[in-house]
Amino acid sequence: MLNTHDVAIEALTCYSITYQSIDHIGQNANTIYKVTDEESNCYSLRIHLSKNDSMERIWSEEKVIHSEMIWLESLINDTDLVLPSPIKNNIGEYITKIADMNCTLVKWVEGEQKQFVPTVNDAEYVGKLIGKLHKQSSIWKVPQSFTRPSFDNTRISQSLEKLKQLADGGELNKNDVAILQLAGERAILMMNDIERTPSNWGVIHADLIPSNYVFHKQEARAIDFGACGFGYYLFDLGWTLSYIHPVFRSQLLESYAKQFDLPHNYVQQLEGFFVAAQLETMNFWLGLPDSNEWLPSHISKLASREFKLYVNKEEFLFSGTPYWE
Known part of the structure; x- marks a missing residue:
């Protein structure tokens, strides 16, 4: 069985980017990798696999993940907000399936993360x-x-x-x-x-x-x-x-x-x-x-x-x- 790093590498072959680095940054509701391409553009690759055993299966269903991407796309079109824009794969789909795992790729959102709201x-x-x-x-x-x-x-x-x-x-x-x-x-x-x-x-x-x-x-x-x-x-x-x-x-x-x-x-x-x-x-x-x-x-x-x-x-x-x- 492929580990998540292998899944991430295989998933990236389905997109029109050439990655320079891929770094695991977290696993909770999803397993997430930060991907940097040869032009220093950054992306977030999500493998919809949770470490929480009680996580409801609905969150990893294909139609549910696809709907998330649809709303994100509409928000980007309708507002001036900077958001994780979804990237379609080489066959024009939001979801890439590798070893029965659903994967999505979105643009990385630059900014400072704070543990709380200080001001x-x-x-x-x-x-x-x-x-x-x-x-x-x-x-x-x-x-x-x-x-x-x-x-x-x-x-x-x-x-x-x-x-x-x-x-x-x-x-x-x-x-x-x-x-x-x-x-x-x-x-x-x-x-x-x-x-x-x-x-x-x-x-x-x-x-x-x-x-x-x-x-x-x-x-x-x-x-x-x-x-x-x-x-x-x-x-x-x-x-x-x-x-x-x-x-x-x-x-x-x-x-x-x-x-x-x-x-x-x-x-x-x-x-x-x-x-x-x-x-x-x-x-x-x-x-x-x-x-x-x-x-x-x-x-x-x-x-x-x-x-x-x-x-x-x-x-x-x-x-x-x-x-x-």
């Missing part, structure tokens, strides 16, 4: 980026064949059930999980009360956290659209805000609102989607081999801070100590 200006750049993504999505005519997962309450319920099982088995604190359960149920009720319209629901990135955007001069650039799917636009912001310090969140939202309107009750909804985003992401985290080393502490902080306030119907979006401190 008000950076927060504003991120808000502007997300606003532009949502504006395009709200008016984009989704092709009939477009196939991506939906981020709805089903995935949150799945996460809550997994957490309950771990708590019952003594692997997580029962009191912490009970608070997460109450917060999750409240967030689900909120989501069920929102009528889906083009102004609040569409294709979203669904993973706009610091590892998935880079900074270049006075802009933020999104990378890795591998988790994109259908969802509420505020769900997208919920993921992002859970990695933004409370003192920077208002500036991010002000910048966002210059590109795409926020609903009148956005604070209450964003707090619910903050909770929902954390719970949805736990579906992925719980499948990581080292999650038992850090996830219980993470859950404990959430339970004693944001989730506890949410259960008690107290606002937390712009104040308090974030769970990572």
Whole structure:
């Protein structure tokens, strides 16, 4: 059986580039190589193979990957954003299959990656980026064949059930999980009360956290659209805000609102989607081999801070100590 490096080398023979170097840079949801050609142009070669055993198979299905490429292409055509532009292979297709593994090639996006958003200006750049993504999505005519997962309450319920099982088995604190359960149920009720319209629901990135955007001069650039799917636009912001310090969140939202309107009750909804985003992401985290080393502490902080306030119907979006401190 070919290893991933051999797969990457064979995949590159299917594109009209001559590579000078190929470097493995990560493996999580996908196995990723940075490719540099003879003219110093850089690309990201993705082998859609996860190290997470609990990763749902849908993410590596050909039609799902192809739909990601279709949205990326439309974003590049419809906006001024710098994004990982998809490259078609020598037979004009986005996906190259090597040894039953799906591979894609996109242009490398230059910029500085930061572990967190350290300044008000950076927060504003991120808000502007997300606003532009949502504006395009709200008016984009989704092709009939477009196939991506939906981020709805089903995935949150799945996460809550997994957490309950771990708590019952003594692997997580029962009191912490009970608070997460109450917060999750409240967030689900909120989501069920929102009528889906083009102004609040569409294709979203669904993973706009610091590892998935880079900074270049006075802009933020999104990378890795591998988790994109259908969802509420505020769900997208919920993921992002859970990695933004409370003192920077208002500036991010002000910048966002210059590109795409926020609903009148956005604070209450964003707090619910903050909770929902954390719970949805736990579906992925719980499948990581080292999650038992850090996830219980993470859950404990959430339970004693944001989730506890949410259960008690107290606002937390712009104040308090974030769970990572």
